[in-house]
Amino acid sequence: MSFKAVLKAILFLALLFVMLYVGMNNTDKIDFSFPVASKEKIHATAALIYFGVFAVGVLAGTVLAAGGGKRGGGDAKKK
Numbered sequence: 001m002s003f004k005a006v007l008k009a010i011l012f013l014a015l016l017f018v019m020l021y022v023g024m025n026n027t028d029k030i031d032f033s034f035p036v037a038s039k040e041k042i043h044a045t046a047a048l049i050y051f052g053v054f055a056v057g058v059l060a061g062t063v064l065a066a067g068g069g070k071r072g073g074g075d076a077k078k079k
Helices: 003-025 046-066
Strands: 029-032 042-045
Touching: 003 046, 029 046, 042 046
Parallel strands: none
Antiparallel strands: 029 042
């Protein structure tokens, strides 16, 4: 296992801890408005909305990091 993979895992766990900490301390209901996606306000706990935004960010980052499957000229391995 490389050092880079361990460092990424540690940073990801730190982000998860922050998400857990925020969720434990923000249990009040709030109105969340995002007019681009929905005209209606979402009325939910702050922790649930924070988790949703975090999950969308993680999924978007994963998709961007994985790429489309095609490699550029500099990354291609020569035979």
